[in-house]
Amino acid sequence: MTMPHTPARKKTASPAASLWHWFTPTYFRAVSGRVTPIALVLLLVTLPTGLAYAFFLSPPDYLQGETVRIMYIHVPSAWLALALYGAIAVASGITLTLKLPMAGHFATAASPVGACFTAIALISGSLWGKPTWGTYWVWDARLTSMLVLFFFYLAHSAMTQAFKQQERGQQAASILAIVGALNLPIIKWSVEWWHTLHQPESISFINPSSHIDISMLIPLGLMTVALFSYATIVITARMKLAILQQKWQSLLYQKTRNRS
Amino acid sequence: MKKKTTPLYTHRYAVRNLTCVRGDTTLFHDISFDSVGHTCLHITGSNGSGKSSLLKILAGLSSAHSGTLCWCDTQEAPCAHHVLYVGHELALNSALTPYDNIVFWAQARQCPSTPDVIRSALTAFDVAHLEAVPCALLSAGQKKRTSLAKLLIDEDAPLWLLDEPYANLDSQGQKTLQGIIENAQKKGAIIILARHENAPERALPCDQTVTL
Amino acid sequence: MLCVFLALIRRDMAVVLRNGQLSSTLSFFIMVVVFFPLAIDPASLDLAAISPAIIWIGLFLAAQLPLERLLHDDYQDGSLALWSLTRAPLEVIATAKYAVAWLTASLPMIFAALASGMLVYQWPMDAILNNMLTILVGSLLLTLISLLTRCLTLGSRGGKGLIYLMSMPLSLPTLIFGAASLRTHTPTDLNTSIDTETTTALILLSLLLLATLIPMLWASTLALRNAISHQ
Numbered sequence: 001m002t003m004p005h006t007p008a009r010k011k012t013a014s015p016a017a018s019l020w021h022w023f024t025p026t027y028f029r030a031v032s033g034r035v036t037p038i039a040l041v042l043l044l045v046t047l048p049t050g051l052a053y054a055f056f057l058s059p060p061d062y063l064q065g066e067t068v069r070i071m072y073i074h075v076p077s078a079w080l081a082l083a084l085y086g087a088i089a090v091a092s093g094i095t096l097t098l099k100l101p102m103a104g105h106f107a108t109a110a111s112p113v114g115a116c117f118t119a120i121a122l123i124s125g126s127l128w129g130k131p132t133w134g135t136y137w138v139w140d141a142r143l144t145s146m147l148v149l150f151f152f153y154l155a156h157s158a159m160t161q162a163f164k165q166q167e168r169g170q171q172a173a174s175i176l177a178i179v180g181a182l183n184l185p186i187i188k189w190s191v192e193w194w195h196t197l198h199q200p201e202s203i204s205f206i207n208p209s210s211h212i213d214i215s216m217l218i219p220l221g222l223m224t225v226a227l228f229s230y231a232t233i234v235i236t237a238r239m240k241l242a243i244l245q246q247k248w249q250s251l252l253y254q255k256t257r258n259r260s
Numbered sequence: 261m262k263k264k265t266t267p268l269y270t271h272r273y274a275v276r277n278l279t280c281v282r283g284d285t286t287l288f289h290d291i292s293f294d295s296v297g298h299t300c301l302h303i304t305g306s307n308g309s310g311k312s313s314l315l316k317i318l319a320g321l322s323s324a325h326s327g328t329l330c331w332c333d334t335q336e337a338p339c340a341h342h343v344l345y346v347g348h349e350l351a352l353n354s355a356l357t358p359y360d361n362i363v364f365w366a367q368a369r370q371c372p373s374t375p376d377v378i379r380s381a382l383t384a385f386d387v388a389h390l391e392a393v394p395c396a397l398l399s400a401g402q403k404k405r406t407s408l409a410k411l412l413i414d415e416d417a418p419l420w421l422l423d424e425p426y427a428n429l430d431s432q433g434q435k436t437l438q439g440i441i442e443n444a445q446k447k448g449a450i451i452i453l454a455r456h457e458n459a460p461e462r463a464l465p466c467d468q469t470v471t472l
Numbered sequence: 473m474l475c476v477f478l479a480l481i482r483r484d485m486a487v488v489l490r491n492g493q494l495s496s497t498l499s500f501f502i503m504v505v506v507f508f509p510l511a512i513d514p515a516s517l518d519l520a521a522i523s524p525a526i527i528w529i530g531l532f533l534a535a536q537l538p539l540e541r542l543l544h545d546d547y548q549d550g551s552l553a554l555w556s557l558t559r560a561p562l563e564v565i566a567t568a569k570y571a572v573a574w575l576t577a578s579l580p581m582i583f584a585a586l587a588s589g590m591l592v593y594q595w596p597m598d599a600i601l602n603n604m605l606t607i608l609v610g611s612l613l614l615t616l617i618s619l620l621t622r623c624l625t626l627g628s629r630g631g632k633g634l635i636y637l638m639s640m641p642l643s644l645p646t647l648i649f650g651a652a653s654l655r656t657h658t659p660t661d662l663n664t665s666i667d668t669e670t671t672t673a674l675i676l677l678s679l680l681l682l683a684t685l686i687p688m689l690w691a692s693t694l695a696l697r698n699a700i701s702h703q
Contacts, residue, residue: 096694148641155638162630165282168702172624175695176638179620179688183642186680190645193676194652250285321553322701340557349550349703353483355490360483367479368558394490 025243028102032236039229039236046229050222058215068216070128076224078121078146080231084114085149088156089181092174102239104170107177108160109238113231115153122146141192148187152180166246270297271332271418273318273450278327280313287313288472291327297418297448300441300465304457305472311454312348314472315421318452319345331419341369344417346425350407354396358387358406361395366413373413381412385436404428411440420444422453426460438464476560480568481575484542488576497537497577498584504530505588523593524651527585531578531607532643535614536635538577539622542569547626553700562700566693570619578611589656599655602670609677610650616681616688617642623695627703649677 054072061068088110094103125143126136137143156173163169278291287310295301305311316322318329320337331338352361359378366373382388385405387398395403404427411420420441426434441464445451455461488494508526509519546552555565585607589595595603621639628634653673 144644148644151637151641155634155641158630158634158637159624159628162625162628162634163702164629165702168627168698171698171702172628172695175620175691175698176624179642179691182687183645186645187641190648190676194648253285316553316701316703319557321556321703341559343557345554345557347550347553349548349553351550351554353487353545353549353551355487356483360486364479364483364486365554367482368476368555368560370475370559 025102028239028243032240036233036236039232042229043226043233046222046226050219050226053219053222058219064132067128067131070124072219072223074121074124074128075220076227077117077124079224080227081114081118081121081146081149084110084117084231085153085181088114088177092177095170095174096178104167104174105239105242106235107156107174108170109235109242111153111157111160113234113238115150115157117227117231118146118150118153122150139191139195141188141195144191145184145188149184152184156180270448271450272296273338273419274330275318276328276330278314278317278329279325280310280317281325282313291470291472293468293470295450295452295468297450298445299467300445300451300453301468301470302461302466303452303454303470303472306456309472311472312423315345315347315423315452315454319343319421321345338419342417343419343421344411344414345421346407346411347423348427350403352395352403352407355394357392357394358382358398358409359391361406362409362413365410369414371414377413381409382406384412384440385409385433400428401430401433405433408433408437415444416447418449420449420451422451424455424459424461425453426455434460434463441465473560473564476558477564477568480555480565481572484568484572485576488538488542488572491541493538493541494576494580497534498580500537501530501534501581502584502588504533505585506592509592520593520595520656523589523595523656524654527589527607527654528610528647528650531581531585531611532614532647534581535578535611535618536639538573539569539618542573543622543626547699547703550703552696553703556700562697563689563693566619566623566689566696570615570689573619574612574615578615582607582611593656595656596658602653602655602674606650606653606674606677609674609681610646613646613677613681613684614643616685617646620688620692620695623692623699626696626699645680646677649673649680653677
């Protein structure tokens with residue numbers, strides 16, 4: 001382990017090798033062909049009903065009034081952003097240990113999507129914050145760590161693009177993703193600590209004593225399913241594109257080799 | 261006077277079914293060869309055929325997509341300090357003088373680094389008079405000579421990997437290098453060098469050729 | 473192994489000294505720290521109160537500088553690949569780079585930071601030990617983060633923006649604990665608790681260093697190995 005030499009991968013069938021076969025682009029195409037229509041149907045069902053519930057059918061909050069409807073965009077986006085980062089961190093671990101190519105493609109495809117949803121969560125959150133607490137932004141632990149998450153997403157997706165060799169970019173990005181995933185709790189905790197030290201603001205996001213009514217849970221659930229299926233569709237499409245691009249690159253490369 | 265006998269045990273490097281993939285492209289496929297001490301192996305191929313990649317894999321600097329490397333009795337690439345590798349990148353720091361570059365190289369390889377050793381290595385390649393000039397000011401050929409002087413510091417290394425060693429070298433330098441390589445071969449090293457088909461390195465001793 | 477480590481440190485020190493990087497990093501830091509008050513109206517603001525932010529921003533920016541030459545040049549000219557072909561494992565090489573970066577950039581900056589803190593921002597004299605320890609531990613952490621980001625971006629076409637984009641969020645806990653543990657005012661009767669607060673922050677900062685030192689060096693080595701194998 002300590003030497004800079006990695007013995008060449010042997011041809012014998014190790015568990016990793018058989019897994020490797022499962023996660024080949026061909027297998028991925030078969031799975032994505034089945035997953036995408038399901039996700040599309042889910043999206044087409046849940047998005048209109050969710051939006052209808054969120055904007056018309058659910059009642060306004062007794063404290064926040066109509067602005068509470070921002071929650072149905074804000075909360076699912078934030079969940080999705082966090083879930084995607086978790087998934088990227090897991091995929092990064094797989095990239096580094098088992099070297100499955102599809103894991104790298106997944107991380108590459110997912111990080112711009114995650115960045116978009118983090119941005120949506122941040123913007124909708126600050127729009128929600130203005131009428132609720134009277135300010136667009138506070139340096140609260142949750143907001144700060146979402147902002148940092150946004151930066152991690154930007155850095156991660158920049159990293160995947162920053163190298164001539166895609167593989168190298170994916171490996172570097174996966175190290176960053178794992179370090180970032182370990183760092184996020186530390187960041188959140190340090191900001192919390194800093195806050196208790198200085199200006200204990202009396203803002204709590206969702207009052208733990210208040211329970212959410214079922215009429216609010218339904219649109220929240222619908223919107224969450226809608227956003228998750230949207231992310232699934234986009235990420236699978238981006239992964240397919242990445243595989244095609246790689247094929248195209250290798251064709252081009254072979255052409256230049258044949259000429260010489 | 262005792263007759264010099266070749267030692268019974270020599271180094272062996274067995275390479276089996278080496279495949280190198282960059283991205284989705286296979287650079288080379290199923291390369292196998294055996295190499296033993298006292299021999300020189302030439303890897304030939306056109307530009308972009310993966311000669312440098314193969315040398316890096318043989319050095320253990322990068323890993324192959326599949327295939328095995330067996331150095332002597334092990335099932336893996338040789339220990340790092342057995343490998344003497346001179347690639348296209350000359351590994352000379354431009355702020356340091358040739359002398360300093362070689363001294364630090366000798367220290368890193370844990371070889372003798374006395375001024376005499378360093379000076380004689382630089383003299384062999386005719387760059388001793390430049391020993392106090394920062395490498396940034398040297399010409400391409402002078403840099404190449406300085407880089408090759410590293411070979412003389414660790415002459416006993418059992419595996420020499422040279423990537424187009426004659427590049428940028430004049431005929432005098434080529435002659436010197438040829439002498440050094442033949443000497444190392446006599447001492448029992450495995451020499452593997454990469455060249456294109458009609459490169460001047462053809463003049464070097466060649467026991468075996470692998471074409472990519 | 474120790475021989476190689478020391479040889480690498482000696483060599484890199486020589487490179488840094490020949491390149492004149494020592495003075496350029498230091499003068500960059502001093503420039504940041506001294507120019508800040510010029511851009512702020514000193515009469516209207518308590519300079520000592522914002523001094524931790526200025527010092528830490530300066531330290532953060534300057535900590536990114538030394539490894540640019542140390543790692544990037546060695547990667548480009550193939551030295552890193554050759555150094556990896558020695559008896560020393562790559563971990564030792566990464567640690568040596570870390571040590572040189574800290575010795576040549578951060579060590580002088582500790583004294584510059586203390587001096588400018590006291591001269592420009594009127595830090596109390598009796599807090600000098602606390603502040604020195606804080607900057608010492610903080611600079612070790614910042615250099616560690618810089619090492620990782622530099623190793624990750626070796627051979628990239630991302631440029632400097634990418635490095636700052638990565639290292640800024642990673643440095644956030646260091647900046648927070650570091651700023652909290654600098655003692656910039658003489659405690660008055662009103663805020664006697666300030667001593668315990670800064671000490672807690674210093675302890676947290678040190679714990680952060682202890683917890684992240686080995687994992688970060690390991691991750692940097694991994695990044696270095698990937699970079700070398702894709703050269």
